[in-house]
Each structure stands twice: as C-alpha cells, then as structure tokens.
Amino acid sequence: MVGRIETLIRSNRLRLALATGMAALGLWAFAPYVTNEVGGEAYVNAPLIRMASPIAGxxxxxxxPPGTAIAAARxxxxxxxxxxxxxxxxxxxxxxxxLISARDLARRQIAEIARADGRLASRSAQFGRAASARLAATTDAxxxxxxxxxxxxxxAALQRERIEVLAEQRFATFTQRDRVRAIATATGRRCAALSDQADALAIETRAAGRGLYLAGAAMDAPYGDQQRDRLLLRRQELESVAIDxxxxxAELGIQIAAEEERLARASAFDARLxxxxxVWSQPAPKGTTVAPGASxxxxxxxxxxxVEVALPERRMEAILPGTPVAVRLIGSDAWLEGQVASTVGAAARREGAMLAANPDKEARALSVLVSLPPPKSLARRCDVGRLAEVRFPRW
Known part of the structure; x- marks a missing residue:
C-alpha cells in the first residue's frame, strides 16, 4: 500500500496536473486585476444634512441619539x-x-331703529287714515x-225782488228795501266764503290722498314720517360704522393669524427628519441653550x-461618468453594482465640511465618486467610513 502511494506521488502525470492546477489557480486569482482596474484606496461616504435652529431656545x-436610523420620515x-x-x-x-363691541352695538342700534321705524310707520298710517276721515267729514259738513x-x-233773492216791486208801487218803504238788499248781499258773500272753504277742503283732501297734509300750510308730512327720516339718516350712519x-x-383677523403663526414658529422648532x-452627530448637547443659527x-x-476611490491620474480619460463598476465592502462577500458619478482631479479643491467621512490625509491622485444603491438596512450607519474594493473595467 505504501509503495503504491509513493509511486503515485512520484508519478509525472500527477505532478503535471498539480502544477497545472496551481498555475490555473494563480491565473484565476489575478485575472480580475488584469481585466479590471482595482482602486487602491476606497471608502464609503455620504453627504450630511445639517439642521440649524432658527430661534433661540x-x-x-x-x-x-447618534446612530439612530430614520427608516420612515417623521x-x-x-x-x-x-x-x-x-x-x-x-x-x-x-x-x-x-371693534367687535362697536360692531355689535351698531347692529343692536340698527335693530332698535328698525323696530322704532315700524312703530312710527304704524302711527303714520293711523294718522293718515284719521286725517283723511276728518277731512272727509269736514268736507261733507x-x-x-x-x-x-x-x-x-x-x-233772499226772491225776497229782494218782491220788495223791489213793492217799493216801486209805493207799498214798501225804502228802508225795508235797503234792509232786504243788505240781507241778500250778506247771504251771497257767506255762500261764496263757504264755497271757497269747500274748495280748500277738496284741495287738502286730494293732497292727503298723496301723503301730503296741509295743516295750515305749516308742514307737509306728519310727525311720525319726519321722525322716520331722522331714523333713516341715523341708520345709514350706523350701517357705515358696522361695515367699517x-x-x-377682516384685516385684523389676517394680522392675528400671521402673528399666531409667527409665535407658533417662534415657540418651538419642529423639523422633518x-x-x-x-443621525450622525449632535453638535448641541441636549438641554443646552442655543442661539439662532446654531447647529x-x-x-x-x-x-x-x-464610494470615493483613488486612481492614478493616467486613468482620467478612461473613467467617465456613468461607467458601471463593481464594489465590495471589505468584510463582505457580496458585490454591489455601482456607477461612476463624477471624477475629481488631484489638484482640485475639495469641500468636505458636509461629508460624513473625511479621511485626515491629502490624496494626490484621481478621486472617483461611485454612487451606490440605498442600503437594505441602516443598522451599520450606512457603512459610512467602511473600506471597499472597487473594480473598474479596463476595456
């Protein structure tokens, strides 16, 4: 058994396969660095939203507190x-x-004037009916x-004619004739006066029918109508006061609403997060007094x-906005799809006052800003300040 293992190890085929595998593994490991430009210094950054106090309080x-995630706007x-x-x-x-008191008082007075005007109108109507009836009776009399x-x-005229005839025949004295003539003349004048009085009463009756009362030519309207005219002028004055x-x-209501809104804004500062x-930081501690403009x-x-990544300046012409790149945060195996947002030259002025991450070093290389998709979770502060690996396509 040992001999077989030794023979297998000393086999040229096995050695060739192992060497080929190691070479393929090396090529596979270095292939991304050959086909892509890998950024040497890259970190995640995000702009800051600073909220300042508009009031003193x-x-x-x-x-x-810092680190609190605002998942939903509040x-x-x-x-x-x-x-x-x-x-x-x-x-x-x-x-x-x-003004409300003056308006209400004017309205109450207008209502009282309306009631008084109604009473005077009733009195005037009654006066007109009574005056017309009196004039009718006087005219009839x-x-x-x-x-x-x-x-x-x-x-008297017949008596005068008879006396005239008798006086011519000497059956009546001249004294009787003169007395009868005087009686006839007086009666005629009295009848003329009564006729003129009847004509005057007829004129006064026609005027009363039109609302004019000629009581000795002293006035043309009853006292109630004259009082109604004065009340009309007073009512017009009060209506002007109420309208004013x-x-x-209305103008004061607008001013009061604006002043209340100003006081509401000045009483507290409510911000929409x-x-x-x-929440990245709190420059003003809780419970302290701040002036307007304090952060x-x-x-x-x-x-x-x-992600802000540093590249050699020679890549300035090749890296264009909109170029897709691959980003992997150090410590994570997932690759994110990013896109080049902008490029900043090495000597360009940089404004980092409103950035969450500001490395304390002076980069002397091309700075490329790569936009990232929103994070799935805010628990790690959006991964701001975390180092990353960024791969740019070479071709």
Missing part, C-alpha cells in the same frame, strides 16, 4: 423657546375686541253748509451614499 431632551421637536413676546398679539386682540247757504241766498368695523375685523437617514443635528443621507 433650549435643545429638546428627547432628540434621537417630525421631531428639536428646540423649545424660553420666552415669547406676546405683546403685539395682545394688542391686536384688544383692537379686535373693541262744508258742502252741507254751502247747500243751506245757497238755499238761503235763493230765498367688519372690514377692519427624512427617511433613509442616520442641532446632522443626518447622514444614506440614499445618496457613494
């Missing part, structure tokens, strides 16, 4: 104001209360008196993470 004590209170100046709002509300006077005038108060109240981020929290945007 106290940092909230329930801020999420709102968090970052700062609470200490003191607020509510004087302007109180002044505006005082003006609003005064004047016509009756005129009729009686005309009858007396006719009788309404317009000013976007999804797919990780409160920094979030690493895992949705925009990328």
């Amino acid at each position: 106290i940092v909230a004590t329930d801020l999420p 709102t968090a209170r970052l700062v609470t104001a200490r003191l607020l100046d509510t004087g302007p709002l109180s002044a505006l509300k005082g003006q609003q209360a005064a 004047a016509r009756e008196a005129l009729g009686a006077c005309e009858a007396e005038a006719a009788e 108060a309404e317009s000013r109240l 976007p999804a797919g981020t990780v 409160l929290i920094e979030l690493a945007d895992c949705n925009r993470r990328y």
